[in-house]
Amino acid sequence: xxxFIHIIIISSLWVSAICQDLHFSQFYSAPLTVNPxxxxxxxxxxxxxxxxxxxxxxxxxxxxxxxxxxxxxxDFAFLKDALPGNDWMxxxxxxxxxxxxxxxxxVTKIIASIAYHKSMGYKNRYYLSFGIxxxxxxxxxxxxxxxxxxxxxxxxxxFDPKMPTHQS
Numbered sequence: 001x002x003x004f005i006h007i008i009i010i011s012s013l014w015v016s017a018i019c020q021d022l023h024f025s026q027f028y029s030a031p032l033t034v035n036p037x038x039x040x041x042x043x044x045x046x047x048x049x050x051x052x053x054x055x056x057x058x059x060x061x062x063x064x065x066x067x068x069x070x071x072x073x074x075d076f077a078f079l080k081d082a083l084p085g086n087d088w089m090x091x092x093x094x095x096x097x098x099x100x101x102x103x104x105x106x107v108t109k110i111i112a113s114i115a116y117h118k119s120m121g122y123k124n125r126y127y128l129s130f131g132i133x134x135x136x137x138x139x140x141x142x143x144x145x146x147x148x149x150x151x152x153x154x155x156x157x158x159f160d161p162k163m164p165t166h167q168s
Contacts, residue, residue, distance in 0.1 A: 029049065029051055030094075032075060032113055033071060039131050040115055041115065050071070051071045052069070052071075054067070054068050055067040055100070067100030068098070069096070069097070071097070075090055086124040089117070092112070103142055103146045104140075105140070106141070107137070107139050108139075109137050109138075111134065114131065115130060116129070116131075118130075
């Protein structure tokens with residue numbers, strides 16, 4: 001059993017190490033983007049939240065597109081009185097929109113999550129939460145606003161952004 005738990009922990013760390021996701025510096029204000037096990041884990045029937053982040057609002061230079069991230073989430077707790085002990089479940093939805101960079105990279109995510117919260121310990125004061133989430137992700141980029149090294153004109157050593165590029 002201990003070996004199985006070690007395999008689960010190592011595989012989850014490996015998956016999180018190869019992924020990069022939108023994040024907010026005040027991560028406690030975006031609980032569903034941190035971990036789907038946070039779904040429904042609060043002392044109320046429901047919660048709704050909105051986050052906005054604008055990074056480098058004036059751009060690195062005058063031509064660059066600023067980085068802006070927006071998220072909205074809602075989740076609720078259910079089956080509080082129907083499950084044994086103090087167990088309950090939670091369901092939630094988070095919508096994320098991120099855009100930025102010279103190529104105007106736009107990322108849209110719609111993620112649903114569900115969680116189970118198991119009470120444990122003396123007087124059921126501790127909880128073990130399991131959660132799973134999945135959804136839809138769309139990414140777009142405007143390649144016409146990107147610049148590549150093969151757009152240099154070798155004859156007169158000038159940069160021409162209108163030259164075709166062979167990058168794919």
